[in-house]
Amino acid sequence: xxxxxxxxxxxxxxxxxxxxxxxxxxxxxxxxxxxxxxxxxxxxxxxxxxxxxxxxxxxxxxxxxxxxxxxxxxxxxxxxxxxxxxxxxxxxxxxxxxxxxxxxxxxxxxxxxxxxxxxxxxxxxxxxxxxxxxxxxxxxxxxxxxxxxxxxxxxxxxxxxxxxxxxx
Amino acid sequence: xxxxxxxxxxxxxxxxxxxxxxxxxxxxxxxxxxxxxxxxxxxxxxxxxxxxxxxxxxxxxxxxxxxxxxxxxxxxxxxxxxxxxxxxxxxxxxxxxxxxxxxxxxxxxxxxxxxxxxxxxxxxxxxxxxxxxxxxxxxxxxxxxxxxxxxxxxxxxxxxxxxxxxxxxxxxxxxxxxxxxxxxxxxxxxxxxx
Numbered sequence: 001x002x003x004x005x006x007x008x009x010x011x012x013x014x015x016x017x018x019x020x021x022x023x024x025x026x027x028x029x030x031x032x033x034x035x036x037x038x039x040x041x042x043x044x045x046x047x048x049x050x051x052x053x054x055x056x057x058x059x060x061x062x063x064x065x066x067x068x069x070x071x072x073x074x075x076x077x078x079x080x081x082x083x084x085x086x087x088x089x090x091x092x093x094x095x096x097x098x099x100x101x102x103x104x105x106x107x108x109x110x111x112x113x114x115x116x117x118x119x120x121x122x123x124x125x126x127x128x129x130x131x132x133x134x135x136x137x138x139x140x141x142x143x144x145x146x147x148x149x150x151x152x153x154x155x156x157x158x159x160x161x162x163x164x165x166x167x168x
Numbered sequence: 169x170x171x172x173x174x175x176x177x178x179x180x181x182x183x184x185x186x187x188x189x190x191x192x193x194x195x196x197x198x199x200x201x202x203x204x205x206x207x208x209x210x211x212x213x214x215x216x217x218x219x220x221x222x223x224x225x226x227x228x229x230x231x232x233x234x235x236x237x238x239x240x241x242x243x244x245x246x247x248x249x250x251x252x253x254x255x256x257x258x259x260x261x262x263x264x265x266x267x268x269x270x271x272x273x274x275x276x277x278x279x280x281x282x283x284x285x286x287x288x289x290x291x292x293x294x295x296x297x298x299x300x301x302x303x304x305x306x307x308x309x310x311x312x313x314x315x316x317x318x319x320x321x322x323x324x325x326x327x328x329x330x331x332x333x334x335x336x337x338x339x340x341x342x343x344x345x346x347x348x349x350x351x352x353x354x355x356x357x358x359x360x361x362x
Binding site: 119 | 171174175177178179180270271272273274275276279355356359360362
């Protein structure tokens with residue numbers, strides 16, 4: 001990989017890693033699974049970097065890979081694979097289990113749990129929406145039309161709000 | 169709860185510690201990134217290729233040295249069959265979704281097509297794998313003269329047993345590995361198209 005691509009990758013990762021982590025978190029069972037899934041995403045991002053075209057949006061490209069990896073891999077499977085990662089290259093500092101010690105965290109836990117009850121396609125759409133991506137970008141990432149996304153989001157938001165209200 | 173509040177709650181979850189990406193080179197074992205089904209498919213294909221390297225020289229030798237016509241035909245048949253099998257298996261991998269860079273919908277559809285090809289391949293295995301193999305072996309065995317009949321029959325029955333065992337393993341593989349994945353993908357695609 002050339003230096004330019006490497007820099008683009010590292011900068012984008014620094015900027016978007018929290019977003020990618022949040023997306024992984026809705027596909028994972030717990031904090032440990034999120035860590036495994038995110039590692040898998042990092043590896044696939046790194047591997048696919050050579051196919052990235054500098055002129056296109058690295059954000060969209062990263063989200064695509066993240067969602068496809070989340071869809072394909074189950075964190076349990078990743079653990080079973082016993083992937084060998086050189087610790088100095090990529091390591092995840094401890095991703096803390098969320099501590100529900102205040103109202104904000106309770107709301108967050110409730111929101112996450114409700115998102116987890118959605119099907120995997122809806123999870124993807126709502127996660128991208130909550131990251132405040134425009135419909136056009138969500139459409140590029142998911143392959144659905146903008147209209148379709150708008151309709152789906154309406155349904156998903158209503159489901160989410162129902163779920164959150166029930167858990168209160 | 170209003171939408172802005174949802175967004176703000178969602179984005180408040182950045183108390184996770186940051187992932188470190190320190191070195192420029194990530195050393196990974198590519199093979200370990202394959203999931204179970206790919207490992208099974210790769211195992212099947214490499215076994216066939218190794219088998220081809222063993223079978224072709226042996227049966228070429230038989231074809232030249234054994235004087236009986238039917239055995240010669242059987243040997244050539246087996247060689248052609250092995251080559252056909254290897255080509256067919258390698259061809260079936262062409263549709264494998266190669267990267268995760270497709271959009272979600274396209275990725276699902278490509279994965280679905282790939283799994284359908286693998287399923288079709290396994291479903292029709294009796295006709296392109298087991299039957300030609302048994303025909304070749306039958307020609308080979310009945311062509312051989314001077315070997316007691318009961319030994320020939322036993323050898324052929326062994327081959328039939330092996331053929332059915334392979335057939336059973338494939339059916340099991342389709343049922344346990346391919347169909348559940350296809351169902352899941354179909355369900356997702358259906359939801360996305362709604």
